[in-house]
Amino acid sequence: MATTACFIIVSRNDIPIYEAEVGVAAKREDAAQLHQFILHAALDIVQDLAWTTSAMYLKSVDRFNELVVSVYVTAGHTRLMLLHDSRNDDGIKSFFQDVHELYIKTLLNPLYLPGSRITSSHFDTKVRALARKYL
Template identity: 50%
Template structure:
């Protein structure tokens, strides 16, 4: 599961990318929200946007990436693939910047379907 979380912990985008082999339903959301506190503590202390694996729940890992605008990209996964996850986050970050610089973009109406397709394409390229 992949989630983009904006300021004030508002979810902006959510996608199931197949990074977890077994179906655990809404537990992914609880795992990500539990890891948000860790991300908020570590982000100001790190000079890197990519924070690597910030939390672990049973056999699931949570990796995070924090943009300069404090938008958190969080991924729940069950395999270690640090380079692939980092490249996935970088590509998604570039797509976020492109989407948000569009004058017709409205955060409250969510990201366009083209953005969703690009996220899933990046997941296939780097994560699966």
């Protein structure tokens, strides 16, 4: 399992709708902030890159120091972004695919307003379980 991993879902309106620190490293607040800053900055690159390929999984699009940003863009232009320091491409891909499925399930909830924050604890639990499994 990766020592550092920050997973975030960004809606098509560039609003983070789900955030989770899924690494095993001890949680430090300033580190978490840095992770978000890196992910936020990577959106610029994703925005261009997403249109150059038909694949949803964009692999690693950006890096800062040892931290790599991998992105998975859904058809609705929701971006699943993972900041990690490990090079486990296959695991990350599987992780993204499974989270995508979870996300679709959330979207299907008639009470969920697309683009708003995902507050379901079930979703959170599942994402963390997937992170443990794949990362």
